[in-house]
Amino acid sequence: MAENTHRVVGIDLGTTNSLVAIMQGGAPVVIPGEDGSAIVPSVVAFDQETHTGFAVGNAARDMLLTQPANAVYSAKRLMGRDLADVEPELKLFPFKLAEGLQAGEVLKLNVGGLTLTPPEISAYVLLQLKKNAERFLGGEVTKAVITVPAYFNDAQRQATKDAGRIAGLEVLRLVNEPTAAALAYGLDKNADGTSREGTIAVYDFGGGTFDISILKLRDGIFEVITTGGDTHLGGDDIDNLLLAVAIDDIRGDLGVEITKDPAAMQSLRKAVIDAKIALSANDSARLAVEVEGKLYAREISRAQFEQLIASVIERTAGPVKQALKDAALTPEDIDEVVMVGGSTRIPAVRALVSGIFNLEARGRKLHTELNPDEVVALGAAVQAQILSGTDHVATNELLLLDVTPLSLGIEALGGVVAKIIQRNSTIPASATEHFTTGVDGQTNVAIHVLQGERELAKDCRSLARFDLKGIPPMVAGLPRIEVKFLIDANGILHVSAKEQRSGTQAQVEVKPTYGLTDEQVETMILDSFDNAEADITARQVIEARNEAQTILEATKKARQQPVWQQLTSVEHEAIASAISEVEASLKDEDHKVIRNAIAQLDKHTRRLAELMMDSAVTGALGGKNMATADEGLGGDIGAPTTAPHAFAPAQIDDKK
Numbered sequence: 099m100a101e102n103t104h105r106v107v108g109i110d111l112g113t114t115n116s117l118v119a120i121m122q123g124g125a126p127v128v129i130p131g132e133d134g135s136a137i138v139p140s141v142v143a144f145d146q147e148t149h150t151g152f153a154v155g156n157a158a159r160d161m162l163l164t165q166p167a168n169a170v171y172s173a174k175r176l177m178g179r180d181l182a183d184v185e186p187e188l189k190l191f192p193f194k195l196a197e198g199l200q201a202g203e204v205l206k207l208n209v210g211g212l213t214l215t216p217p218e219i220s221a222y223v224l225l226q227l228k229k230n231a232e233r234f235l236g237g238e239v240t241k242a243v244i245t246v247p248a249y250f251n252d253a254q255r256q257a258t259k260d261a262g263r264i265a266g267l268e269v270l271r272l273v274n275e276p277t278a279a280a281l282a283y284g285l286d287k288n289a290d291g292t293s294r295e296g297t298i299a300v301y302d303f304g305g306g307t308f309d310i311s312i313l314k315l316r317d318g319i320f321e322v323i324t325t326g327g328d329t330h331l332g333g334d335d336i337d338n339l340l341l342a343v344a345i346d347d348i349r350g351d352l353g354v355e356i357t358k359d360p361a362a363m364q365s366l367r368k369a370v371i372d373a374k375i376a377l378s379a380n381d382s383a384r385l386a387v388e389v390e391g392k393l394y395a396r397e398i399s400r401a402q403f404e405q406l407i408a409s410v411i412e413r414t415a416g417p418v419k420q421a422l423k424d425a426a427l428t429p430e431d432i433d434e435v436v437m438v439g440g441s442t443r444i445p446a447v448r449a450l451v452s453g454i455f456n457l458e459a460r461g462r463k464l465h466t467e468l469n470p471d472e473v474v475a476l477g478a479a480v481q482a483q484i485l486s487g488t489d490h491v492a493t494n495e496l497l498l499l500d501v502t503p504l505s506l507g508i509e510a511l512g513g514v515v516a517k518i519i520q521r522n523s524t525i526p527a528s529a530t531e532h533f534t535t536g537v538d539g540q541t542n543v544a545i546h547v548l549q550g551e552r553e554l555a556k557d558c559r560s561l562a563r564f565d566l567k568g569i570p571p572m573v574a575g576l577p578r579i580e581v582k583f584l585i586d587a588n589g590i591l592h593v594s595a596k597e598q599r600s601g602t603q604a605q606v607e608v609k610p611t612y613g614l615t616d617e618q619v620e621t622m623i624l625d626s627f628d629n630a631e632a633d634i635t636a637r638q639v640i641e642a643r644n645e646a647q648t649i650l651e652a653t654k655k656a657r658q659q660p661v662w663q664q665l666t667s668v669e670h671e672a673i674a675s676a677i678s679e680v681e682a683s684l685k686d687e688d689h690k691v692i693r694n695a696i697a698q699l700d701k702h703t704r705r706l707a708e709l710m711m712d713s714a715v716t717g718a719l720g721g722k723n724m725a726t727a728d729e730g731l732g733g734d735i736g737a738p739t740t741a742p743h744a745f746a747p748a749q750i751d752d753k754k
């Protein structure tokens with residue numbers, strides 16, 4: 099199966115469990131290991147003699163109790179963290195840190211007589227998944243997409259990439275776990291393939307962690323808007339409650355202290371987990387274990403179980419409500435709720451979540467159609483397919499980046515840069531800004547796409563130019579030009595411009611990283627630091643001049659209007675001298691001088707503006723058509739930034 103050798107796999111590297119998946123016949127599937135199970139517990143056991151990771155997954159999990167010094171789990175909790183960060187983890191988990199670690203130094207653990215970093219430990223889990231995939235596909239696997247919690251910071255993400263590299267996997271992309279889950283459900287697309295919009299909550303209740311994420315879906319791109327949760331809440335807590343009940347029972351019924359017997363404890367833990375799993379499907383389960391030749395057995399009903407665990411599962415409600423609050427959303431604003439993590443198989447958990455989002459009353463349902471413990475890996479496989487499906491990856495023509503190394507924008511009036519996508523934005527990314535024309539009757543607008551950190555277009559890298567043609571002639575400032583930037587998953591930048599009143603549009607596609615080396619990117623960033631002050635001063639002057647031109651134009655136009663005659667001669671004179679002041683200030687290199695002159699003119703024309711406003715409204719009410727009135731307002735003093743002599747679009751500051 100040579101065709102499979104270059105295939106990219108999707109990996110869910112979990113705290114408790116890990117999985118690998120791949121697209122097959124248009125759908126993602128999880129890949130089973132030799133033992134038939136696709137779920138590989140994230141546990142590694144080491145051999146004291148051979149100094150190798152000799153067991154991973156189910157085989158290693160059994161060693162946790164019998165040879166605790168040789169096995170390690172939950173390494174994900176330590177990825178990319180330093181000594182101070184991991185204090186809480188050390189209290190709760192039997193991690194043995196290497197001796198003599200200094201603050202700020204890379205964490206190292208002692209396990210099985212070896213000293214290993216968390217990425218090295220995780221690499222053993224990845225290696226196992228890689229092996230499983232290679233056996234299944236019949237060829238070498240060297241590329242992967244790996245998922246990470248949405249809240250992972252740069253260091254934690256870097257550590258995950260390092261783990262991949264150590265395992266011999268080129269990590270093409272790190273994808274947020276909630277995003278992967280939403281991708282697995284295809285929530286980014288409608289049935290007809292068009293992109294969908296909406297707000298999605300991803301509730302992930304796993305083995306040792308609980309995460310809630312709220313995603314916004316726009317133009318087929320997921321954006322994580324808030325995350326929350328509890329890093330010490332999960333299925334383990336449920337197991338521990340059941341375990342405590344059984345330990346007490348055994349002490350009372352059989353007079354045996356089971357905690358002193360590691361092998362029996364191991365069997366009991368297994369029995370408890372089996373009972374918990376059975377209770378997700380059945381009304382009751384039998385819990386049985388042999389200790390010191392005696393049999394302990396009892397029936398647990400679903401009702402008893404739910405009562406026992408109510409306090410644990412209710413602890414997930416607080417973070418969900420907080421996440422909604424942080425996103426300024428109500429439960430009813432959530433369109434879809436995706437259930438992730440093995441613990442969401444518990445019916446009481448589903449009922450709780452459905453209740454929080456008021457789904458039943460809204461005629462909606464939780465997404466539980468896919469296996470909750472597989473869904474993240476399945477989504478990673480979908481993303482892997484997207485990345486491997488393009489010839490850009492295959493031919494290595496394009497640098498695959500997780501973030502845009504440099505800002506992207508367009509040239510605006512006066513040669514300044516309007517940045518649309520900021521440097522370091524995670525891709526895919528999209529952003530929209532609005533512009534207008536600078537000249538009355540302007541029918542063409544030049545869109546000049548730029549890359550770089552500098553304030554002026556001449557100092558940035560020119561990526562593309564195109565014209566938006568055929569705009570119906572309108573007063574400057576009236577057209578509303580929407581410029582949209584979209585960097586897709588393959589790093590291709592799509593720029594489109596649309597004049598919204600007339601629907602005229604044009605677009606272009608470019609590869610921002612084409613032919614750009616790391617050193618060039620570095621130089622461009624450093625240059626922007628070196629020139630920051632001068633650039634900002636230059637930009638301020640240009641912006642002040644643009645505004646001065648606008649107000650001069652508008653005032654001169656207003657002088658032709660009948661309302662001009664309603665002003666006194668003193669007012670006329672004051673305006674005339676304020677105009678000369680502004681005109682003189684245009685030559686000044688200090689933006690404050692220009693701004694002062696503008697403020698003076700503004701002050702003296704205030705009554706004129708009011709009179710014009712009144713007459714425009716009266717005109718409209720008096721039966722004149724609205725377009726005329728609208729134009730009157732469009733030419734009003736203080737209208738949006740417009741200026742003659744320039745065909746680049748003028749920026750509208752619609753963030754105010």
Ligand code: ADP
Pocket residue numbers: 112113114115116303304305306307332333334371374375376378438439440441442443444470471
């Ligand atoms: P993580 O993402 O934290 O690595 P998972 O999503 O695989 O882990 O969740 C593992 C947890 O799910 C474990 O506590 C496991 O016992 C629990 N679990 C798995 N299946 C079921 C089930 N049918 N009912 C209840 N809990 C389950």
Ligand code: MG
Pocket residue numbers: 112113302304439474
């Ligand atoms: Mg998980």
